Amino acid sequence: MTMNKPALPVESTDTYHDQVRIVLVETTHSGNIGAVARAMKNMGLGNLWLVNPKSFPDEASYARASSASDVLDRAQVVSSLDEALSDCVLVMGTSARGRKVPWPVISPPQAAVTAAENSARGPVALVFGRESNGLSNEELQRCHYHIHIPSNPDYSSLNLAMAVQVVCYELRMHYLRGLEEVESSPYLESMVEPGDRGWDVPPATVNDVEGFFGHLEQVLQDVDFHRRENPRQLMTRLRRLFQRAKLDQMEINILRGILTSVQKATVAREGVGRNTTAAGAVDEGQE
Template sequence: MHKPSPPLEGPDLYQDQIRIVLVETSHSGNIGAVARAMKNMGLANLWLVNPNSFPDEASYARAAGASDILDRAQVVPTLKEALEDCTMVLGTSARGRKLPWPVVPPPQAAEIAAQSSQAAPAALVFGRENHGLSNDELHLCHYHIHIPSNPDYSSLNLAMAVQVMCYELRMLFLRTLEGGEGSPYLKPMTSPGDPGWDVPAARAGDVEGFFQHLEQALYDVGFHRRENPRQLMSRLRRLFQRARLDKLEVNILRGILTAVQKTAGKAEGTDNTEPTQAGSQSAKQEGGHV
């Protein structure tokens, strides 16, 4: 039994008008892997030119929930039939052909395909696993796509090559959503204040209170010497300011400091002139202060 297929989320234009074409695929499992790559990125229009074996259980097993892409796949005997109604054709190829052909990298290829697909179907063509597309097949393409892989190990698995192009199309689609580059899918979330962060950023006054508490706790345990501070607190300030603490993080850190002070026998906020006995012993064992 095939895995159920979740609904496809993506632009209707890409689903219908951008065609992924596989030429004489040898291993049917690769067809399933391509279907999965397509559905991951919101594409659905798969064409197969004279596949060695399709449909079969291997292809559906590798599809992993993208069986609907395989169910609607078009199977034709020749590449010319797969491209008959397309007005833009881009084929994957390595460089170094005797007759130079217009070559574009994946991001530009995605832009060309997306723009052309607004008026008529556009095709991205991928060749055989062992030797790609023939010269005659490449001559049917308006552009060749070169994926700049490691020159010492340049051969990509078929599904990987398809994934690269589907990813570029997906990113292009997300940038065209309302808000452009501000799409929530593309916005980074790295610190408080970014959309999606669960706790507000700590106020400057709260952070300053933490630094004062930190300095006192380090003094209480004998790690910090006020008479010879060097750059300890400056470096710790730089460390924590770089982290851009949120309110909850400040509270957690101050709770830890309070627990340390209690263990050392000191009350929070006291300004003792000498470190505790336990703190002095700990500092000696660790080799002094920073």
């Protein structure tokens, strides 16, 4: 029986992605396994190991995986944590609570760096526990480090897939920063203003902006909003406002088009007013 719909193409993998292993221990709800697969594929990971899941594979897991069914297809199902960790060179387990005996604890960003540094030596396992009570003390003692996600202490419990997503996101960001060191990475480049790569219109030049300011001041005078003889700080504040916006050439054109329309409407309204007055004067003369 086919339970899964075709998966979307997998992002090209490399040793780093293959060596990082997400291990779920005794997952109770199979839908969470599917949600984890989706979280992993979102971040370019696909190496999933399942330790004694209550139910897998089934319809719920594939339904929640959406287009990450290929991650479920390749998932390794084992009967014990020992099997999942036996060939690993580093093991990190997620933990939300303190221990009587202090254990090395690192944050998700630190875990990502540590995983990357060790993945060249062999498989690295990131272990997540049961939905109800996480990993046992014995299981956490199998880990070189505990990963602590600094969630709200008043409501610290994370859904399994959410916890996996947080850690996988940090792995993804570390990987992309590594790419950025050797080549420009479009994933991390900001695009917030004209001139940034990906912006659709070139930035407005000083000439463009000064032409707009001159046009704006004239229109404000035309509509009796601004008087040159008593300017106060109006144009200074408007300059500050529009300079802060960092306009592009198209935006300048749009704004000047609006100003031109205002001027035309003002002239037309004044013309109607003059015609009305003239017509009234003629009527009075005829009377």
